[in-house]
Amino acid sequence: LSGLTEQELRTLYQTADLFVLPSTYEGFGLPVLEALSAGLTVLTVRAASLPEVGGEAAFYVQAPEPELLAAKIKEALRLSAAERRQRTEQGKAWAGAFTWERTAAQTLRILRNIAEER
Numbered sequence: 001l002s003g004l005t006e007q008e009l010r011t012l013y014q015t016a017d018l019f020v021l022p023s024t025y026e027g028f029g030l031p032v033l034e035a036l037s038a039g040l041t042v043l044t045v046r047a048a049s050l051p052e053v054g055g056e057a058a059f060y061v062q063a064p065e066p067e068l069l070a071a072k073i074k075e076a077l078r079l080s081a082a083e084r085r086q087r088t089e090q091g092k093a094w095a096g097a098f099t100w101e102r103t104a105a106q107t108l109r110i111l112r113n114i115a116e117e118r
Contacts, residue, residue, distance in 0.1 A: 013038035018076050021050070022064035029053035033098055036091035041076050041084060043069070053098070057091035 004012070013019070019035035021044040026032075029049045035042050042058040044050045051060065059076050061068040079087065 009034075010038065013040055016040055018043060018073065020044070020069065020073065022061075022069055023050070024048065024064060026050055026053075032058065033095050036095040039088045039092060041079065041087050042091065043072050043076050055094045057087060057094045 001012075013035060019031075019040040019042045021029075021031055021035075021042070024045055024047045026048050029044075029052070032042055032044055032050060032053045036054070036057055042054055044054055044058055044060060045064050046060040046062055050058075054060070059072055061072050
């Protein structure tokens with residue numbers, strides 16, 4: 001899907017049971033962060049930036065092979081209500097650490113360090 005409004009995207013996240021991103025390359029992994037923030041259980045590949053963005057809250061596969069994905073999807077969908085709630089809370093808390101303010105502050109700190117070195 002493309003061209004969705006923020007509200008349409010939010011509705012999709014809120015009505016989904018699981019978010020699966022079988023990508024082996026992501027510049028940052030914003031879709032994972034959005035899904036965690038929306039309270040979704042996330043399944044992605046242990047590659048590129050995705051483990052850093054998903055942290056302990058996400059499920060991972062080593063490679064995006066159909067059999068591996070299918071097995072992990074089944075595992076994630078079989079979580080008990082308590083386990084799902086725990087993952088949801090963990091994911092929201094984890095995603096909450098990734099703020100634009102924090103990003104801006106860290107970027108500014110790096111730029112100042114570079115400027116001071118010159």
